[in-house]
Structures are given as structure tokens and as C-alpha cells.
Amino acid sequence: MEKYELQLFITGQTPPSQRAVSNLRSLCEHFLPGKYEITVIDVLENPQSAENERILATPTLIRIRPKPLRRIIGDLSETQKVMFALDLAPRQELTPTQENDK
Amino acid sequence: MSEVLATYPIEKIPTGIPGFDLISLGGLPKGRTTLIAGTAGSAKTVFAAQFLTEGISRHDEAGVFVTFEESPEDIRRNMKTLGWDIAKLEKSRKWIFVDAAPRVDDQAVETGEYDLGGLLARIEHAVKSVNATRVSMDSLGAIFNHLTATTLVRRELFRISTATKKMGVTAVMTSERSDEYGAIARFGVEEFVADNVVILRNPLEGEKRRRTIEVLKYRGTYHQKGEWPFTIVPGEGIVVIPLSAIELKQRSSNIRISSGVEELDRMCGGGFYRDSIILLSGATGTGKTLTVTHFIQGGVTNGERCLLFAFEESRDQIFRNAQGWGFDFEAMEDEGKLKVICEYPEVSGLEDHLIRMKDIIAEYQPNRVAIDSFSALERVSTIKGFREFVIGLTSFIKQSEVAGLFTATTPLMGGASVTETHISTITDSIILLRYVELFGEMRRGVTVLKMRGSKHDKDIREFTIDSGGMHIGKPFRNVGGILVGHPVQVDGAEIDRLGSLFQEDGR
Numbered sequence: 272m273e274k275y276e277l278q279l280f281i282t283g284q285t286p287p288s289q290r291a292v293s294n295l296r297s298l299c300e301h302f303l304p305g306k307y308e309i310t311v312i313d314v315l316e317n318p319q320s321a322e323n324e325r326i327l328a329t330p331t332l333i334r335i336r337p338k339p340l341r342r343i344i345g346d347l348s349e350t351q352k353v354m355f356a357l358d359l360a361p362r363q364e365l366t367p368t369q370e371n372d373k
Numbered sequence: 374m375s376e377v378l379a380t381y382p383i384e385k386i387p388t389g390i391p392g393f394d395l396i397s398l399g400g401l402p403k404g405r406t407t408l409i410a411g412t413a414g415s416a417k418t419v420f421a422a423q424f425l426t427e428g429i430s431r432h433d434e435a436g437v438f439v440t441f442e443e444s445p446e447d448i449r450r451n452m453k454t455l456g457w458d459i460a461k462l463e464k465s466r467k468w469i470f471v472d473a474a475p476r477v478d479d480q481a482v483e484t485g486e487y488d489l490g491g492l493l494a495r496i497e498h499a500v501k502s503v504n505a506t507r508v509s510m511d512s513l514g515a516i517f518n519h520l521t522a523t524t525l526v527r528r529e530l531f532r533i534s535t536a537t538k539k540m541g542v543t544a545v546m547t548s549e550r551s552d553e554y555g556a557i558a559r560f561g562v563e564e565f566v567a568d569n570v571v572i573l574r575n576p577l578e579g580e581k582r583r584r585t586i587e588v589l590k591y592r593g594t595y596h597q598k599g600e601w602p603f604t605i606v607p608g609e610g611i612v613v614i615p616l617s618a619i620e621l622k623q624r625s626s627n628i629r630i631s632s633g634v635e636e637l638d639r640m641c642g643g644g645f646y647r648d649s650i651i652l653l654s655g656a657t658g659t660g661k662t663l664t665v666t667h668f669i670q671g672g673v674t675n676g677e678r679c680l681l682f683a684f685e686e687s688r689d690q691i692f693r694n695a696q697g698w699g700f701d702f703e704a705m706e707d708e709g710k711l712k713v714i715c716e717y718p719e720v721s722g723l724e725d726h727l728i729r730m731k732d733i734i735a736e737y738q739p740n741r742v743a744i745d746s747f748s749a750l751e752r753v754s755t756i757k758g759f760r761e762f763v764i765g766l767t768s769f770i771k772q773s774e775v776a777g778l779f780t781a782t783t784p785l786m787g788g789a790s791v792t793e794t795h796i797s798t799i800t801d802s803i804i805l806l807r808y809v810e811l812f813g814e815m816r817r818g819v820t821v822l823k824m825r826g827s828k829h830d831k832d833i834r835e836f837t838i839d840s841g842g843m844h845i846g847k848p849f850r851n852v853g854g855i856l857v858g859h860p861v862q863v864d865g866a867e868i869d870r871l872g873s874l875f876q877e878d879g880r
Contacts, residue, residue, distance in 0.1 A: 282490030290485075314491050318498030326491030327473055328520065331481065341482075344520075348485035356482040 275299065275307040275357075276336035282329045283315045287346040291330035294347040302359045383594040386506075386543050389427025390420070392613025396597040397588050402569055406534040406544040410558040411573030416584065416605060417547035419455065420573065421509035422448065423610040424545050426457045428507045429467045436507040437499045437542075438470050439492075442515035445470040456608035469499045475519045483521060489529035493536055500540050508537055508544040517560045527561060557589070568592040574600065578755045581722065586613055602761055604724035612728055614765055630741075630776055633671025634664070636845035637804075640821045640830035645802060648774040649825070650767050652747075652796055654781045655806030659817055660836070661780040662686070663698060663843055664806070665743045668778045670700050673710045677740035682730060683715045684749040691715070698842040712737050723754040723762045731769050740775055747779040747796070760795045767799045801825040809835070809852060809860050818855050819845060 279295055281288035292311060299307040314321040314329060324333065334341040334357055343356050353359075385399035394400045401407050401424075411417045425436030440448060448470075449459045462468035473492060500508065513530065520526050530546075537544045548558040553576045570589040575582055585600035603613040629644035638644040645651055655661050665681070672679040683691055691713060695702045705711035714733060718726070734742060751759050770777045779796065785808070797803060803823040809816045820833040832848035833855050854861045 280491055282488070282494065285488065285490065287486045287488065288490075314494040318494045321491045322471070322495050322498065325472060325476070326495070327489060327516075328481075328487040328492070329490035330487060331491060342480065343484055344481045345483050345485035345487045352482060352484045356484070 273337045275303050275334065277307060277309045278324075278333040278335060279309060279311045280314055280321060280324065280326045280329055280331045280333070281311060283313055285329075288330050290346040290348065291332070294350075294353075295332065298347070298350065298353060298359075302354070383591075385594065387432070388424055389431040390423050390611050390613065391609065392601070392603065392615045393586070393611070395615040396586070396601050396613060397571075397591070398595050398597060401543055401545065402591060402594060403543050404538055404541055405568055406537060406546055407569035407571055408558065408562065409545050409547045409571050409573065410550050411547070412550055412553055412575060415573040415575040416611060417549075417573060418443070418448070418451075418511050419605060419610055420571075421511040421545055421547050422452050422457065422459075423455075424509055425468060425507055426452075426459075426462070426610070429462055433467075434507055435467045435469075435503040435505040436509065437496060437503070437505045438468065439473055439496060439508065439510040440470060441473045441510070441519070442512050444474050445472050454607065455605070455610050457610070466503050469503050469505070471495050471499050473516070475515070487522075487525070489526070489533065493529075493533055496533065497536070497540065500537075500542055506542055508542045510544065510546040512547040512549060513562050514549040514559055523560060530562065578758075581753070581755060581758075583722070583755060583758050584724070586611075602724050602758065604722065604728060606725070606728055614724060614727065614761070626774075630677075631671040631675065632664075633667030633669070633674075634843050634845065636834075637664075637667075637819070637821075637843075640819075640832075640834070640845070641802065641824050642827040642829045645776055646826070647776055648771060649801035650770060650777040650779065650796075650799060651802040651804065652779050652781060652800040653804050653806065654783055656783050656785045656808060659806035659808060660819075660838055660843060661782070661806060662691075662694060662745055663838060664804070665745045665778060665780060666695050666698060666700055667842060668741065668743055669702075669705070669711060672741040672776075673705050673708075677710070678738065679705075679711050679741045679743070680734065680737055680739035681711070681713045682742070682744045683713060684718050684744070685746050686715070688713060688715045697840065698838075699840060700842075712739070718750045718753045721753075723750060723758050726750065726753075727762050727765050730766060734770070734773060734775070741778070742770055742775055743778045743780075745780045746782050748781040763795045763799065767796070797823075805856065807833075807855050809833075809849060809855050811849075811852060811860065811862070816849075818849060820856070 279291060281291060295309060299309065312320055314326060328344040330344065330346060332343040332347065341356055343353060347353050384403040385401060386403045387394045387400040409417050409420050422438065425438060428434040428436050452459055459468055496508065499505065517523055517526055534544065548562045550556065550558050553574050557570060569591050572587045572589050574585045584603050586603050587600045588596040601613050601615060603611055606612050626647045628647040630647050631644050632638050632641065653661055653664055669679045669681060692702045702711060702713065706713065750762065754762065802825065805820050805822050807818045809818045817836050818833045819836050821829040834845050834848050836843055836845040849855065851863050852860045853863050
């Protein structure tokens with residue numbers, strides 16, 4: 272399985288941002304132990320990178336790898352949705368069309 | 374005006390958009406956010422972009438353009454047609470885009486609570502990096518389509534509007550509306566940028582689009598009320614036509630100029646006044662164009678520059694007709710004493726005509742302007758639009774202190790046209806040309822109906838037209854009802870009797 276490369280854009284110490292960081296960490300620890308890399312970027316400190324990635328909402332999670340790019344916004348509290356968007360859900364739950372997408 | 378405004382705490386910055394600063398009494402409230410609301414195609418993006426370009430070109434103020442809908446590339450291309458080279462402004466660090474337009478690969482899954490902190494950080498970053506004082510955000514509706522949590526987005530946009538206030542920048546946000554005369558904006562955006570609202574309209578009236586702009590509210594400061602027509606001029610952008618903001622400040626002179634017809638001068642008590650507007654009204658074929666030709670000839674003979682706007686005949690026709698009466702327009706043009714502009718009224722809207730005509734007058738600096746026929750322009754406008762046009766043009770001509778001769782075509786046998794209803798009180802002189810039926814023969818009559826500030830001949834005189842032009846002869850003595858178009862022959866003895874009855878009143 273390819274290593275997960277994730278970028279998380281947050282705004283400083285706001286509650287949703289802090290929640291997103293901890294939600295993402297525990298999710299990865301549970302499903303991808305040792306196979307993930309998270310970069311947390313604070314847009315207040317690094318607005319240019321927010322500009323480059325065209326970030327509107329924070330928190331925004333971008334899955335750089337595996338391809339294709341995926342964007343997930345919000346505090347990542349809806350675990351099922353996050354897993355689904357990151358393709359962490361058990362394979363049998365995928366519909367045939369999503370299978371073809373891969 | 375500026376002294377009055379200075380006593381109010383809310384300062385305004387001039388936008389530089391022609392006419393807008395007049396109707397808004399100084400521009401946009403400084404350091405605040407103004408909502409620009411309008412239906413699709415009402416020029417919201419143009420307003421937003423022009424707010425920045427005028428700031429750069431007139432006041433050297435840098436601007437940030439936040440686009441939620443079109444890509445920066447589209448905006449650069451679209452605005453190029455208006456003469457704005459945005460790429461060049463970007464290179465000189467006067468204009469910076471914050472690209473918040475959705476792209477296919479940006480499609481995001483929403484999982485829980487979020488805010489627009491990323492966008493705000495980018496705007497702040499952009500403002501700092503070019504030291505901007507103006508921010509345009511276009512258009513808010515797109516962000517609501519992009520993100521699903523509308524309550525949250527509304528709250529966040531309010532936060533952005535507050536933040537721009539803190540940054541000390543003056544901002545405009547554009548937003549869609551669904552009806553020309555309905556709710557201010559969709560998605561309830563007016564609830565968070567409620568301080569200042571400007572509405573752009575583009576309603577369909579009698580098969581014609583007529584653009585208007587209205588300052589709906591400016592919290593804590595003054596503005597002119599109501600809708601004002603505007604148009605979009607290539608190379609300039611939005612040009613608002615501030616009709617009643619025009620001041621009645623034209624001077625009035627006692628200098629007389631010749632109408633080109635000696636007898637007509639005499640009827641007017643010594644010629645037209647130099648800076649007056651003369652309305653020439655008559656049915657088709659009564660000699661309006663001929664009178665205009667005389668008017669031009671009179672000017673050129675006197676060494677004046679003349680300008681003719683022709684809306685009914687082509688250049689060739691006009692020159693040939695003039696030739697037929699013994700006037701050489703070609704030679705006059707070669708001398709630089711005459712400029713003839715021929716156009717069908719239908720080529721553009723009335724607002725565009727007005728702006729073009731003003732430009733030509735300002736550039737050519739004529740002493741005399743003739744418009745033949747003025748009433749042809751009625752065709753391309755609503756009645757309201759025409760009235761605004763008449764006021765706008767006449768006041769401009771009066772301010773330029775030139776003599777204006779406008780012709781109006783009336784029904785064949787007399788009566789008034791729409792043009793006359795709107796223009797007659799504005800004009801200084803009115804001359805009527807009428808058909809007169811006399812003993813089974815058609816004759817032509819001329820009379821001076823109104824001559825502001827001067828005595829004039831009250832007779833209705835007969836005139837003839839031949840290869841030498843117009844010849845005014847004796848008054849019709851035994852005909853009544855000419856003006857209303859029902860000439861009735863009156864017995865000569867009866868006239869003498871009536872005349873003797875009123876001898877005391879000084880006639």
C-alpha cells in the first residue's frame with residue numbers, strides 16, 4: 272500500500288482547526304499506522320501556500336498521495352465521510368463506479 | 374457641496390467611475406463595504422473591476438480583486454475589451470487577484486465545521502503585499518453555490534467585511550439578485566453588508582434594455598436618490614449620466630447670431646441668441662432640413678464652426694440637397710468649418726448616443742450644433758429615457774455655450790410630437806413650419822412661436838423654396854387655424870373688424 276501524504280490547512284488555534292488536527296491524527300493512527308505523513312500548515316503564518324493551493328475554507332485536508340488529489344473541508348468529525356473520501360473504507364462498501372474511478 | 378460633506382463623520386473616496394461620484398455625493402464610504410447588487414448581465418463585474426482600475430489610474434491606489442466566479446484569466450480577457458490591461462497592472466504590482474473561483478479538481482467533501490479562514494488570510498496577505506486600499510469581491514453568489522453551509526458562509530462573509538474594515542480598505546462586494554425590483558440580493562447577503570447598497574439594473578422596457586444605477590442606502594451619509602441611467606463605453610467602462618445633478622449655471626449672452634435667413638432673423642427680433650437652443654418643428658417636407666442648411670451656411674459665412682448630426686439622411690443626400698439650394702457643404706468641410714455626422718438612430722442606445730455626441734461636441738468645439746431630426750431618436754428609446762436624453766443633451770450644449778438648432782417632425786398637418794412635449798420648455802426659441810392649404814393649393818407657413826427674452830414677429834408668414842433656398846414673404850392675412858392644422862379662410866372684412874376691436878392693446 273502506498274504511503275499517504277496529507278496536507279492540513281488550518282487557521283491558528285481555532286477550535287475546528289484543533290479538532291481537525293486531532294481527528295486526522297487518530298484516524299491515520301488507526302487505519303494507516305506507519306504509512307502516513309501529515310503536514311500541518313497554518314494559513315495565518317503561511318498565507319502564500321494557502322494562495323498556491325487556492326484554500327478558501329479552513330480546515331482543508333488535501334490528500335497529495337495516493338493520487339488523485341482529494342480535498343476534504345471541515346473539522347473531520349464525520350469519520351465515515353472522511354474514510355470514504357480518503358478511500359479508507361473497506362473495499363466491499365465501494366460501488367462499482369467508484370471502483371472504476373481508481 | 375464639499376463643505377457640507379466635510380461636516381459629516383463618514384468620509385467618502387471618489388471611485389473615479391464617471392458620474393458615479395456625483396450621484397453618490399463623493400464616492401463610496403471610506404473604509405466600509407458596499408454591496409453592489411444586480412441581476413445577471415447588469416455590469417456588476419465591470420463595476421467591481423472599474424473601482425480598482427480607476428483607483429489605480431486616477432489615485433495611484435492599488436487594489437485586490439477577489440473572484441469567486443470567473444477565473445482571473447477570463448476577467449483579464451473580458452476587461453481587455455473595455456481597454457483595461459489588467460496583466461500589465463498586475464506586473465506593476467497595482468492589481469492582485471485572489472482566485473477563489475471553483476475548479477473541477479477543487480471539489481471538496483464537507484465533513485463537519487469549518488470557516489473561511491483560508492480566504493481571509495489570502496485577502497489580508499494580498500492587501501499587505503501590494504499595499505492595497507481598495508478591494509473588490511465578485512460575486513458572492515458563487516461561493517454559496519460552492520459551499521453548502523449557507524448560514525456559516527453568511528457569517529464568515531460578515532467576518533471578512535469586518536476584517537476589511539479593520540485593514541482600512543474600502544471594499545465592494547457584488548451579489549446577484551433574481552428580480553429587477555425585488556429582494557435586494559439572493560442568499561440574504563444584504564444582512565451582513567447592510568451599511569451601503571448600490572443597485573445596478575438592466576430592465577427591459579419596450580423591447581429595449583435600459584441600464585440604471587441607484588444608491589439605495591448609505592448608512593450615516595448622504596447620496597442622491599433614485600435611478601440614474603448609465604452605459605458601458607468601450608475604453609472607459611461604466612459612465613453614469615447624472616441628469617439632474619447637472620447645474621443650471623450656463624451663462625446667457627445678448628449676442629445675436631444669424632439664422633442664415635435675413636427675414637427669419639427679422640422675425641426673431643434680430644437673430645437667435647448665441648447660446649440658445651432653438652426648436653424647429655414641422656411636418657415632413659415643410660423645410661426643416663433647408664432651415665438647418667441655412668443655419669449652417671449662416672454660421673460658416675460668419676467664420677463659425679458648425680456641427681451637424683443627421684439621423685434621417687445619408688451624407689450624400691444631405692450634400693446633394695444643399696447643392697440643390699446653392700450651398701457647397703463639401704467646401705465648408707474642407708475648410709474645417711463643418712462636420713457632418715450621419716447615423717441611424719438604431720445603431721446604439723440613447724445613452725450611448727448621448728455620450729458619443731457629447732464627446733464629439735467636446736472634441737470639435739463647434740459654435741453651432743444642428744440635429745436633424747431630433748425626434749428620430751425617439752424611436753430607439755422609452756419615453757422616460759428620451760426625456761433624460763433631451764435634458765442631458767440640451768444642458769450640455771447650453772453649458773458649452775453653443776447655439777443648438779434641433780428639428781422635430783410633427784404629424785403631417787400639424788400638432789405636437791413627443792419631442793416637443795419634452796423639449797419645448799427647455800428651448801429658448803421655437804419656430805414652426807406648417808403646410809397651409811389656400812384656395813386648393815398647398816403653401817408653406819413659418820412662425821416664431823417663442824423667443825425667450827426678446828420681441829418677435831407674431832405673424833405667420835408664407836415662404837417659398839427654390840434653388841436659392843428659403844424666401845419668406847408676407848403674412849397670411851385671411852387664414853386662421855394654421856397652427857392646429859386646420860386652416861380656415863377668413864373674410865378680409867372680418868379681419869379688419871376684429872383688428873379694430875382690439876386696437877387699444879398696443880398691437
